[in-house]
Amino acid sequence: MNPIIKKIAVLTSGGDAPGMNAAIRAVVRTSSYHNLECVGVYRGYEGLIEGDFTPLNARSVKNIINRGGTFLKSARSQRFRTKEGRQQAYENLQKENIDALVAIGGDGTFAGAIVFNEEHDFPIVGMPGTIDNDINGTDFTIGYDTALNTVVEAIDKIRDTANSHNRLFLVEVMGRDAGDIALNAGIGAGAEEILIPEQDMGRDRLVASLKRSKKAGKSSSIVVVAEGDQIGKNILGLADYIRENLQEYEVKVTVLGHIQRGGSPSCYDRVLASRLGVSAVDALLDGKRDIMVGIMHNKIVQVPFAESIKGDNHIDLDLIRVADITSV
């Protein structure tokens, strides 16, 4: 155990994700278990810069495991990208006698943590919290499972009306740089086609494939489009293109948007957040820093921040095959 750490701060940063409250709760209660002081930071790195802190104890995090969003709030801090902003954040941490930080967020959060540690030699352990599942070194990020369930539920409803009217629906889902939500929710919801940033399908192949499935007897179709997909980026333009080249269908567009980020976390996300929260504090006490705690093959792992944000998203190619085969 590292005797230097007596007081830990916790923050949530970047896009919020269901399960972030469960993650904060686990960090606070693990701190309490080890008799450490714990402080919450509001609005991610913004709150660090402004010194917007609140003391937390085991009771402050009661009744939040089931709540979506993050009670500490979140932000994408531009000021933390500046040296001056980070210096201010460091001074506030010093003023509060905070020895270490748990940062819950995605790649932007971890990129900020790397620079901060380089400049100020400050212990930070990260927890992957984003619906996108686009972090290396962890099979799952907190919030992803809940978002998948939200998307599948929404597409099930769209299917009812698509089928009643023999329509084709383009359904845009989140995933700026990653197709994990589109691919898995697409398979789970039985989509005919799935467009993801990792694979450029091209508009013509899409239309040809939709024509084939129409000929094969399908009366309606669901196409799931990740927001970061090349041809799906302009989803209204894509809908126009399909209308021009596939007159057999009436084409509608639904953008699911931020409903994917809200809602009560699934049991999987609550358990994941709890396991990672305990591991994050344990790692700090073990003298670890500059790492993210993640989950691989259902085992907790520690991954250097630099590895976690490498950006080569690990789409399972076998899933693409499953999607193709099961949508004939």
Ligand code: F6P
């Ligand atoms: O990073 C998670 C995410 O939900 C992305 O899928 C999406 O592109 C982005 O956040 C939206 O961010 P904002 O809420 O800031 O518009």
